[in-house]
Amino acid sequence: MLSPSTVLIAVIVVAVVLVSVLIIKPSVTVTRGGKILAFVSIFIFPAFSGSMGFSEHMERSKTTAFCTSCHVMQDYGKSLFVDDLLSVAAAHFQNNRVSRD
Numbered sequence: 001m002l003s004p005s006t007v008l009i010a011v012i013v014v015a016v017v018l019v020s021v022l023i024i025k026p027s028v029t030v031t032r033g034g035k036i037l038a039f040v041s042i043f044i045f046p047a048f049s050g051s052m053g054f055s056e057h058m059e060r061s062k063t064t065a066f067c068t069s070c071h072v073m074q075d076y077g078k079s080l081f082v083d084d085l086l087s088v089a090a091a092h093f094q095n096n097r098v099s100r101d
Helices: 004-024 026-030 032-060 074-081 088-094
Strands: none
Touching (some): 004 026, 026 032
């Protein structure tokens, strides 16, 4: 099965190719099919790839690895592994009350 990132990259590549065809040969837009192609390549594919990219980024931002990738948040990420019963975040994380990701 293809990952969402692979599908997103494929959609972006198709959009770039279609727009390139329109730039190289603008006479394609003379016919009705060419106008539909232009509309799809200029508006639909970029909107579709933008929404897919937003969705993929939002899902990735829910992971612990993403949150601790910033140097400011690294100390907070380390606090998840502190062996202290009073630390609510560490107790929840270590006892699998919340997802490890």
